[in-house]
Amino acid sequence: MGIKFRLTLMSFFQFFVWGAWLITIANYWFGTKQWGGAEFGAIFSTLGLSSIFMPALTGIIADRWMNAEKLYGILHILGGIALAFLPQVNDSTTFFWVMFVAMVFYMPTISLSNSIAYNILKNSAYDVIKVFPPIRVWGTVGFIVAMWMTNLSGNKASENQFYIAAVAAVALGLYSFTLPKCPPLRLTKKDESWTESLGLDAFKLFADYKMALFFIFSMFLGGALQLTNMYGDVYLSDFEKIPEYADSFVVEYSTIIMSISQISETLFILAIPFFLKRFGIKMVMLFSLLAWVLRFGFFAYGDPHEGLWMIIASCIVYGMAFDFFNISGSLFIETTTDSKIRSSAQGLFMMMTNGFGAVLGSFISGYAIANYFTAADGMKDWHNIWLSFAIYALVIAVAFAIFFKHKHNPKEVENVMH
Incomplete structure (x- = not known):
C-alpha cells in the first residue's frame, strides 16, 4: 500500500x-x-x-x-x-x-x-x-x-x-x-528555559490587546462548538414523543440527518481559500459566528414535516459555522505571531476553544437545560433551548464585529495558503 x-x-x-x-x-x-x-x-x-x-x-x-x-x-x-x-x-x-x-x-x-x-x-x-x-x-x-x-x-x-x-x-x-x-527530534536547546520547552511562553500573547481579545472570543465560541453534537441527535429523536411526528424519517434516521452537518464540512473546507482571499480573516470568522446563529435558529423553528427544510438548512450551515472559525482562526495565529512561538500559539488557540470554551459550554448548557428548560415529566423545551443558544451566538457575533479590529491583507493570506 x-x-x-x-x-x-x-x-x-x-x-x-x-x-x-x-x-x-x-x-x-x-x-x-x-x-x-x-x-x-x-x-x-x-x-x-x-x-x-x-x-x-x-x-x-x-x-x-x-x-x-x-x-x-x-x-x-x-x-x-x-x-x-x-x-x-x-x-x-x-x-x-x-x-x-x-x-x-x-x-x-x-x-x-x-x-x-x-x-x-x-x-x-x-x-x-x-x-x-x-x-x-x-x-x-x-x-x-x-x-x-x-x-x-x-x-x-x-x-x-x-x-x-x-x-x-x-x-x-x-x-x-x-x-x-x-x-523524537530532540531539538531542545541548551539555553532554552523550562517555560519555553513546555510552550508556556506563548501565554505572553495575552499581554497584547488584539491577541487577548481573539483568545477570549475563541473561548466564548468554543462554548458553542459542541452544543449540537451534545444535543442535536436527541433533539431530533425527541420528536417521537409528539404523535404527528412519531413515525417520521427524521425520528427514525436522526443520526443520518445530523451527518449532513459533516458532509457540509467537507464542502465548506474547499470554499475557505476563496472566502479568505475575497473577504479576509476577520470577515470569515464573522461569517462563522453568524452561521452559528442560523445553526441554532433553524433548529429552534424546525420540525420533521413543514419545518424539515429548516433542520436541513441548519445542518448545511454547520459546515461554515464550524470550519470557518477554526481554520481562519488558525490562519490568524499563523500570520500574526512570532515564528518562535507559533506552534505554542496554535496550541493555545486549541486550548481556549476545545479546552476552556468546551468545558464552560458543557457545564453551563447542562445546568441551564436541566434547571430551566426541562419539565417535571422530563420533556425538554427544545424551541427555547435552541433560541437561547442562537441569542448567545448573536451577542458574540455583534461584539466581535465591534471590538475585534483586523485589516484584510490579500497578500498575507495568499502567502500562508501557498
Missing part, C-alpha cells in the same frame, strides 16, 4: 472512533439510562478537560522521548479499552470518570495524527500543503460512516456504539505500529 493510502486509512479510523458515539451518546444517556441533564453536560466537558493539558503533554513526549506513531498506537489501544468498559457502568458518576479516562487517551491523538502525517509526507518528499487536505477529508468521511453505521444498525441508543468505537480504536492502535517511524 502507498503512503498516501495508509495515511488515509489512519485519518478515516481516527474520526470513525469519535463518530461512532459522539452524536448518539445523548440517546443512550437520556433514553436507555435515563440519567439527568446536568450530569450529561459534565460528560461532554471531558473532551475539553482533556484538551487543556493532554495534547501539549503528549507533544512533548513525542518530541523528546518516544516515536510518535508508537505513542499514538498506545493511546488508541488504552482509549479503546476504556470505551469498551463504558457499557458496564451503571451510575452516571462512574460513567463520567471512565469517559474522562477515554478522552485523556483519545483527544491528544487528533493532533498526533496530524503530526505523524506531516512527518511521513515530508520524509517521503510530498508537498504537504497539496497532499494533506485530501487525506484529512477522509477523516470526516470516517466520522460520517461511523454515524451511519450506528444509526442503521439500530444502535443509536444502545451500548453497542461504544463497542463499535472500541474495536475501531484498538484496530487503529495496532495498525499504527506498522506506519513509518517518526522518531
Whole structure:
C-alpha cells in the first residue's frame, strides 16, 4: 500500500472512533439510562478537560522521548479499552470518570495524527500543503460512516456504539505500529528555559490587546462548538414523543440527518481559500459566528414535516459555522505571531476553544437545560433551548464585529495558503 493510502486509512479510523458515539451518546444517556441533564453536560466537558493539558503533554513526549506513531498506537489501544468498559457502568458518576479516562487517551491523538502525517509526507518528499487536505477529508468521511453505521444498525441508543468505537480504536492502535517511524527530534536547546520547552511562553500573547481579545472570543465560541453534537441527535429523536411526528424519517434516521452537518464540512473546507482571499480573516470568522446563529435558529423553528427544510438548512450551515472559525482562526495565529512561538500559539488557540470554551459550554448548557428548560415529566423545551443558544451566538457575533479590529491583507493570506 502507498503512503498516501495508509495515511488515509489512519485519518478515516481516527474520526470513525469519535463518530461512532459522539452524536448518539445523548440517546443512550437520556433514553436507555435515563440519567439527568446536568450530569450529561459534565460528560461532554471531558473532551475539553482533556484538551487543556493532554495534547501539549503528549507533544512533548513525542518530541523528546518516544516515536510518535508508537505513542499514538498506545493511546488508541488504552482509549479503546476504556470505551469498551463504558457499557458496564451503571451510575452516571462512574460513567463520567471512565469517559474522562477515554478522552485523556483519545483527544491528544487528533493532533498526533496530524503530526505523524506531516512527518511521513515530508520524509517521503510530498508537498504537504497539496497532499494533506485530501487525506484529512477522509477523516470526516470516517466520522460520517461511523454515524451511519450506528444509526442503521439500530444502535443509536444502545451500548453497542461504544463497542463499535472500541474495536475501531484498538484496530487503529495496532495498525499504527506498522506506519513509518517518526522518531523524537530532540531539538531542545541548551539555553532554552523550562517555560519555553513546555510552550508556556506563548501565554505572553495575552499581554497584547488584539491577541487577548481573539483568545477570549475563541473561548466564548468554543462554548458553542459542541452544543449540537451534545444535543442535536436527541433533539431530533425527541420528536417521537409528539404523535404527528412519531413515525417520521427524521425520528427514525436522526443520526443520518445530523451527518449532513459533516458532509457540509467537507464542502465548506474547499470554499475557505476563496472566502479568505475575497473577504479576509476577520470577515470569515464573522461569517462563522453568524452561521452559528442560523445553526441554532433553524433548529429552534424546525420540525420533521413543514419545518424539515429548516433542520436541513441548519445542518448545511454547520459546515461554515464550524470550519470557518477554526481554520481562519488558525490562519490568524499563523500570520500574526512570532515564528518562535507559533506552534505554542496554535496550541493555545486549541486550548481556549476545545479546552476552556468546551468545558464552560458543557457545564453551563447542562445546568441551564436541566434547571430551566426541562419539565417535571422530563420533556425538554427544545424551541427555547435552541433560541437561547442562537441569542448567545448573536451577542458574540455583534461584539466581535465591534471590538475585534483586523485589516484584510490579500497578500498575507495568499502567502500562508501557498
